[in-house]
Amino acid sequence: xxxxxxxxxxxxxxxxxxxxxxxxxxxxxxxxxxxxxxxxxxxxxxxxxxxxxxxxxxxxxxxxxxxxxxxxxxxxxxxxxxxxxxxxxxxxxxxxxxxxxxxxxxxxxxxxxxxxxxxxxxxxxxxxxxxxxxxxxxxxxxxxxxxxxxxxxxxxxxxxxxxxxxxxxxxxxxxxxxxxxxxxxxxxxxxxxxxxxxxxxxxxxxxxxxxxxxxxxxxxxxxxxxxxxxxxxxxxxxxxxxxxxxxxxxxxxxxxxxxxx
Ligand SMILES: O=P(O)(O)OC[C@@H](O)[C@@H](O)c1c[nH]c2ccccc12
Numbered sequence: 001x002x003x004x005x006x007x008x009x010x011x012x013x014x015x016x017x018x019x020x021x022x023x024x025x026x027x028x029x030x031x032x033x034x035x036x037x038x039x040x041x042x043x044x045x046x047x048x049x050x051x052x053x054x055x056x057x058x059x060x061x062x063x064x065x066x067x068x069x070x071x072x073x074x075x076x077x078x079x080x081x082x083x084x085x086x087x088x089x090x091x092x093x094x095x096x097x098x099x100x101x102x103x104x105x106x107x108x109x110x111x112x113x114x115x116x117x118x119x120x121x122x123x124x125x126x127x128x129x130x131x132x133x134x135x136x137x138x139x140x141x142x143x144x145x146x147x148x149x150x151x152x153x154x155x156x157x158x159x160x161x162x163x164x165x166x167x168x169x170x171x172x173x174x175x176x177x178x179x180x181x182x183x184x185x186x187x188x189x190x191x192x193x194x195x196x197x198x199x200x201x202x203x204x205x206x207x208x209x210x211x212x213x214x215x216x217x218x219x220x221x222x223x224x225x226x227x228x229x230x231x232x233x234x235x236x237x238x239x240x241x242x243x244x245x246x247x248x249x250x251x252x253x254x255x256x257x258x259x260x261x
Pocket of ligand 1: 055057117118119140166187217218219220238239240241242
């Protein structure tokens with residue numbers, strides 16, 4: 001089994017356990033469930049600081065341990081103070097080392113748009129995302145069929161959240177362009193082989209309409225790469241490891257943004 005199938009199988013089990021513990025009406029009673037959301041799309045469109053979405057990630061299947069002991073409040077507040085457009089916070093425990101309260105702690109201490117980074121395979125997780133205070137959910141085209149994506153998008157929108165659609169190849173883009181997602185990410189990293197190719201993302205970006213909000217994801221580790229991606233129509237940049245591998249991730253982020261100004 002490849003890694004994505006392994007993660008997906010694990011997620012389905014995790015969701016079944018959660019459903020048995022917490023009903024959706026319990027989730028809907030959570031204080032954050034009814035809180036107002038913040039638009040990541042608008043934050044990126046109006047950004048004067050480069051449209052960075054900074055990620056909080058302790059480890060990953062691709063890179064192993066990155067920064068296991070990082071303090072989620074310190075790092076995410078530091079990112080926000082560096083004037084990023086949004087935060088991406090991993091919530092997967094098994095493969096990405098998230099602690100169960102990372103997202104909630106980040107949410108309670110930040111007001112900028114927050115993307116819940118996880119593998120959505122069930123509507124339950126969309127409701128759970130809203131209860132956590134997420135502004136945006138991630139849908140990964142590679143692990144969902146079109147019917148699922150459409151219904152998850154509708155539900156997210158009903159709950160006032162935006163949808164970030166992640167794609168990685170030509171078919172995933174062309175087959176899904178008619179969906180009403182809010183932001184579209186092109187992942188430089190193939191989630192099965194872990195191979196990173198910025199050139200692949202640049203080529204794929206040409207398939208997207210001008211009006212779409214294009215985000216380049218993964219393996220971004222230099223000012224030059226961002227400038228090359230900007231010149232090829234990308235508006236936003238999702239960056240994790242480049243910041244998180246430092247003892248002070250927010251400082252690294254601040255330094256990069258200063259160079260982008
Ligand atoms: O740490 P990087 O290489 O800067 O990548 C960030 C982000 O793109 C990556 O974490 C990611 C992209 N798509 C995902 C889907 C699930 C989990 C994680 C991801």
